Amino acid sequence: xxxxxxxxxxxxxxxxxxxxxxxxxxxxxxxxxxxxxxxxxxxxxxxxxxxxxxxxxxxxxxxxxxxxxxxxxxxxxxxxxxxxxxxxxxxxxxxxxxxxxxxxxxxxxxxxxxxxxxxxxxxxxxxxxxxxxxxxxxxxxxxxxxxxxxxxxxxxxxxxxxxxxxxxxxxxxxxxxxxxxxxxxxxxxxxxxxxxxxxxxxxxxxxxxxxxxxxxxxxxxxxxxxxxxxxxxxxxxxxxxxxxxxxxxxxxxxxxxxxxxxxxxxxxxxxxxxxxxxxxxxxxxxxxxxxxxxxxx
Numbered sequence: 076x077x078x079x080x081x082x083x084x085x086x087x088x089x090x091x092x093x094x095x096x097x098x099x100x101x102x103x104x105x106x107x108x109x110x111x112x113x114x115x116x117x118x119x120x121x122x123x124x125x126x127x128x129x130x131x132x133x134x135x136x137x138x139x140x141x142x143x144x145x146x147x148x149x150x151x152x153x154x155x156x157x158x159x160x161x162x163x164x165x166x167x168x169x170x171x172x173x174x175x176x177x178x179x180x181x182x183x184x185x186x187x188x189x190x191x192x193x194x195x196x197x198x199x200x201x202x203x204x205x206x207x208x209x210x211x212x213x214x215x216x217x218x219x220x221x222x223x224x225x226x227x228x229x230x231x232x233x234x235x236x237x238x239x240x241x242x243x244x245x246x247x248x249x250x251x252x253x254x255x256x257x258x259x260x261x262x263x264x265x266x267x268x269x270x271x272x273x274x275x276x277x278x279x280x281x282x283x284x285x286x287x288x289x290x291x292x293x294x295x296x297x298x299x300x301x302x303x304x305x306x307x308x309x310x311x312x313x314x315x316x317x318x319x320x321x322x323x324x325x326x327x328x329x330x331x332x333x334x335x336x337x338x339x340x341x342x343x344x345x346x347x348x349x350x351x352x353x354x355x356x357x358x359x360x361x362x363x364x365x366x367x368x369x370x371x372x
Contacts, residue, residue, distance in 0.1 A: 283321025290325025
């Protein structure tokens, strides 16, 4: 059932962009604001606040998943799992964002290209071509991990434990909270960042392996050996660094290139999109093999 839910969600993700407008988390923002205000009045900080924020949605997912389990031969459970997984992908369309940038870059529409780059990066893009390429490549690889690959991985892991929707909701809400507290340094933000790092560590390393399988495995391992020491003592940054290192190695690119031309940027960006697509295919195939193995046993 989990494999079918993943396939349907990916088809919806790539074919029906109009459905993506339903990926709204305004309800969760309101819940977060109310819970945080209530906790602030009692001087509660850190993990306690996160627990109060997350417990409602997670219990709702567990309850619905339990009620639908086995009903109509699992059809309603499949529909629920598919809907939850699809809503937890993204929420923004990475392909659309990147293609908007590439189209503007190819037509030398600098204003539109920089606007698209700003939307993708979440900040004003640098003037230097080498820095622009570096930031774009890093953001595309990390975004692919956060928006598509890691949610599918957590969905699969929790599906083996009995509730795929629970895993993907937990991961998506942690990512959403992480974006909300960006730049903050209070106890709540620290706890959110730790939760995000914990939930991101395992799938990020799986994603790095998928990149290696989809690209140059030898170059990935070599670059990993060279750069793994840089995040060994900073486990909270290990997830993003692992993904970036895996992606750059798979694409046979050097990190922090000194010189970049106008023609190289779209070439490398398109190569990254191709790597991501191949990684998704490999992940689905691996999940299918695991599913068939468990089913036959």
